[in-house]
Amino acid sequence: MTLETTLAAIGPADEPAMAAARDLQARLTKPAGSLGALEELSVRLAGLAGTCPPPLPEPASIAVFAGDHGVHAQGVSPWPQEVTAQMVANFVAGGAVINAFARQVGASLMVVDVGVKIPLHGGDTLLDANIRRGTRDFTVEPAMTVDEARAALEVGISVARALVDGGAKCLLTGDMGIANTTPAAALVAAFTGAEPVAVTGRGTGIDDETHAHKTAVIAGALATHAPDPKQPLATLAALGGLEHAALAGFILGAAERRVPVIIDGVIACSAAVVAAAFAPDAVAAMVAGHRSAEPGAAVALAHLGLTPLLDLGMRLGEGTGAALALPIVTGAVRVLHDVATFDSAGVSEK
Amino acid sequence: MTLETTLAAIGPADEPAMAAARDLQARLTKPAGSLGALEELSVRLAGLAGTCPPPLPEPASIAVFAGDHGVHAQGVSPWPQEVTAQMVANFVAGGAVINAFARQVGASLMVVDVGVKIPLHGGDTLLDANIRRGTRDFTVEPAMTVDEARAALEVGISVARALVDGGAKCLLTGDMGIANTTPAAALVAAFTGAEPVAVTGRGTGIDDETHAHKTAVIAGALATHAPDPKQPLATLAALGGLEHAALAGFILGAAERRVPVIIDGVIACSAAVVAAAFAPDAVAAMVAGHRSAEPGAAVALAHLGLTPLLDLGMRLGEGTGAALALPIVTGAVRVLHDVATFDSAGVSEK
Structure with missing residues (x-):
C-alpha cells in the first residue's frame, strides 16, 4: 500500500x-x-x-540506486556488466566522481543495491534492497514483473521517507547500471511518444554501428510490448530497470514529503517521467539539475516542462549533475x- | 611601474x-x-x-570594485546615481545578493571604492582607494586621464596581489556602479570591433527608447574618441570606468600570480577584454563564470575564446555569476x- x-x-x-x-x-x-x-x-x-x-535545502542527501539489465546481452554497451558492481564498490570506497562532488557540496551519499547482478558486500553507506539480480532482457519478455516493479518503486519511496525523516531538506538522484541508458530511452519514448531515434544516445561511449543497433533494440521492444502510458506500472515493468523504478519511487517520496528533489541525467529524467505519469503534481517537487548530453534527457525535461540549471556537456550519471546544481538551488533560496x-x-x- | x-x-x-x-x-x-x-x-x-x-581554488576571494560614471548625466540609466553608494553600504552591511552568495560558496568578500561619487564611510570590508569621485562624461571628453586609468589599473593589481599573498587560491570579480554597462559596452565595441547595437543591452532595466538613446550615446563616444585597440591604456581612459580599469588590473594581477580569476558579467567581461589587450596570455587565468543576459558579455567572451559555465539569465553584476560558478570550478579541480x-x-x- x-x-x-x-x-x-x-x-x-x-x-x-x-x-x-x-x-x-x-x-x-x-x-x-x-x-x-x-x-x-x-x-x-x-x-x-x-x-x-x-x-534552505540543507542538509542534502544523494541516493545512488544501482541495478543491472538483461538487455545488456544485446550488446548495447561496450562495458562489461561487472562494472556495475565494481563501481558500487568504488562509491562505497569514496573513489568515484559522485563522492568527490558530494564532499564538494556538503551532501551525504548513500548507495542502494536495488538490482545488481553480482552480490555485494557493503559498508555503512550501502543499503541492500536487492529485488532481483538484474532485470530480464526486454527484447524477449518484460524486464520486470509488475510486483517487482512495485517493490522497486517502494524501495525508492522508503529511502526518500527515511532520508527526509532523518533531516534531509533536499534529495538528489543518483544511478549506476551498465546499459541503463537503454531502458531509460525506452521509458522516455513510451511515456512521451517520442521516436526511438530521438531519445537514443551514446551512453558512456558507443560507435555509430552500436548506436544504430541500440536504437533498433529500443524500437523493437516498444513494438513488442506496445506500452500504454496510461498504465504506468505495466509500462515501467515492461521496459524499465530496477534502479529506474526505485528512482521514480524516490521522486514520488520527495513529492509526498514536499521536499525538493534534484533530478540528474537521463536515467533520473526517465524516472521523473514515470513519476509524473503516476502523479502529475509530483513535478512541483522536481528541480532539473543539468542538461545531460543524452538526447532522451532533453525530451523528458521538455515533457515535464522543466528547464535544467546547468548545461556542461556532462553524461556521467551517478548523480553528478544533480550534485553540481545543489549550490545553485541553495543560492536561489538563500x-x-x-x-x-x-x-x-x-x-x-x- | x-x-x-x-x-x-x-x-x-x-x-x-x-x-x-x-x-x-x-x-x-x-x-x-x-x-x-x-x-x-x-x-x-x-x-x-x-x-x-x-x-584547489580554496579559499576564494571576491573583490567588488565600485565607481560612478559621468555618462550617467546622459540619461542612460533609470537609477539615481546615489544608488552606487547606497549599494556599497548594503555590501558592507551584508545585505546584498553577493553577500548571500559569498556566504553560500564560502568565499570572502571585500569592497573597493575606486571611484564612487559620494564619500563613503566604512567597515572592515571596505577599502578606500578612490581615485576620482566618478569619471567624466565621455560624450564630452575622455572619461579618465591616462594617469587616472593607470592608477585604477594599479589599484586592481594591488588588491589581487594582496589577496593572493594572503592565501587566496582563486579570485572572483565583482562590480557596482550605476550606468556602468554603458562604458562596458563602449569598451567591448572598441576592443572587439563589434557594432554598438550588438553590445548595448538593457542594463538593470530600461525601455526601448532609453535603449536606443544608450546605443546612440555609445556610438557617438566611439566616433568622438576614435579609439585604437592597440593603445589599450588610452582606449580605457577615453571610454572606461574606474571600476572597469581596476577590474582589468585585478585580472592582470591574478594572471601574474597564476591564480584563476572567475569573470562575472558584462562589466567584468569588458575588463577582461582590456586585460587581454594588455597581455594576451592573461586569458589563461580567466574562467568565464556565467553568460550574462547583457549582449556585450557574449561578444566579449567570444573575442576571448571563453565559454561560460552557467547560463541562468542573470544580469545583476556584483560578482553574483562568478560566485555561483565557484563550486563548479572547485568540482572540476577536485x-x-x-x-x-x-x-x-x-x-x-x-
Whole structure:
C-alpha cells in the first residue's frame, strides 16, 4: 500500500506561498528579474514548501540506486556488466566522481543495491534492497514483473521517507547500471511518444554501428510490448530497470514529503517521467539539475516542462549533475532568506 | 611601474602540466569525456598552475570594485546615481545578493571604492582607494586621464596581489556602479570591433527608447574618441570606468600570480577584454563564470575564446555569476585530486 499512500498524499503547489515569494523578490535590493532562472526557482520551492521563504535545502542527501539489465546481452554497451558492481564498490570506497562532488557540496551519499547482478558486500553507506539480480532482457519478455516493479518503486519511496525523516531538506538522484541508458530511452519514448531515434544516445561511449543497433533494440521492444502510458506500472515493468523504478519511487517520496528533489541525467529524467505519469503534481517537487548530453534527457525535461540549471556537456550519471546544481538551488533560496529589501537597506528605487 | 612589472610577469599556460591533466582524466573511473566542460577546465587550470593536479581554488576571494560614471548625466540609466553608494553600504552591511552568495560558496568578500561619487564611510570590508569621485562624461571628453586609468589599473593589481599573498587560491570579480554597462559596452565595441547595437543591452532595466538613446550615446563616444585597440591604456581612459580599469588590473594581477580569476558579467567581461589587450596570455587565468543576459558579455567572451559555465539569465553584476560558478570550478579541480583510477579501484575498462 506504500505506493498508493504516497500517490494519494501528493498535492499541487501552494499558490499563496508562490505569490508571497514573487512579491518578496520584487522588494529585494536588486533590479527586478536580474537573477533570471533563480527567481522562478525560488518561487517554485516556496510553492512546494507552502511557505515563504521556503527552507534552505540543507542538509542534502544523494541516493545512488544501482541495478543491472538483461538487455545488456544485446550488446548495447561496450562495458562489461561487472562494472556495475565494481563501481558500487568504488562509491562505497569514496573513489568515484559522485563522492568527490558530494564532499564538494556538503551532501551525504548513500548507495542502494536495488538490482545488481553480482552480490555485494557493503559498508555503512550501502543499503541492500536487492529485488532481483538484474532485470530480464526486454527484447524477449518484460524486464520486470509488475510486483517487482512495485517493490522497486517502494524501495525508492522508503529511502526518500527515511532520508527526509532523518533531516534531509533536499534529495538528489543518483544511478549506476551498465546499459541503463537503454531502458531509460525506452521509458522516455513510451511515456512521451517520442521516436526511438530521438531519445537514443551514446551512453558512456558507443560507435555509430552500436548506436544504430541500440536504437533498433529500443524500437523493437516498444513494438513488442506496445506500452500504454496510461498504465504506468505495466509500462515501467515492461521496459524499465530496477534502479529506474526505485528512482521514480524516490521522486514520488520527495513529492509526498514536499521536499525538493534534484533530478540528474537521463536515467533520473526517465524516472521523473514515470513519476509524473503516476502523479502529475509530483513535478512541483522536481528541480532539473543539468542538461545531460543524452538526447532522451532533453525530451523528458521538455515533457515535464522543466528547464535544467546547468548545461556542461556532462553524461556521467551517478548523480553528478544533480550534485553540481545543489549550490545553485541553495543560492536561489538563500536570496529569499538573506537579502535586504529596498526599504530596510535605504536604497533608492528607480 | 606596477603595471609594467605585472605585464612582464604574465606568461603562457604550461603545456606539460596540461598534458598530464589530460592523461590523468583518461585514467579516472568514468567514461572518457563524460564530465564535459569540467574536463577541459581542469586541464586549463593545470596549465595555469604549471602542475597537475592544480591546487584547489580554496579559499576564494571576491573583490567588488565600485565607481560612478559621468555618462550617467546622459540619461542612460533609470537609477539615481546615489544608488552606487547606497549599494556599497548594503555590501558592507551584508545585505546584498553577493553577500548571500559569498556566504553560500564560502568565499570572502571585500569592497573597493575606486571611484564612487559620494564619500563613503566604512567597515572592515571596505577599502578606500578612490581615485576620482566618478569619471567624466565621455560624450564630452575622455572619461579618465591616462594617469587616472593607470592608477585604477594599479589599484586592481594591488588588491589581487594582496589577496593572493594572503592565501587566496582563486579570485572572483565583482562590480557596482550605476550606468556602468554603458562604458562596458563602449569598451567591448572598441576592443572587439563589434557594432554598438550588438553590445548595448538593457542594463538593470530600461525601455526601448532609453535603449536606443544608450546605443546612440555609445556610438557617438566611439566616433568622438576614435579609439585604437592597440593603445589599450588610452582606449580605457577615453571610454572606461574606474571600476572597469581596476577590474582589468585585478585580472592582470591574478594572471601574474597564476591564480584563476572567475569573470562575472558584462562589466567584468569588458575588463577582461582590456586585460587581454594588455597581455594576451592573461586569458589563461580567466574562467568565464556565467553568460550574462547583457549582449556585450557574449561578444566579449567570444573575442576571448571563453565559454561560460552557467547560463541562468542573470544580469545583476556584483560578482553574483562568478560566485555561483565557484563550486563548479572547485568540482572540476577536485576530480583530479580525489577520484580513483581504473587501476587503483579495480574497475574494468571497456
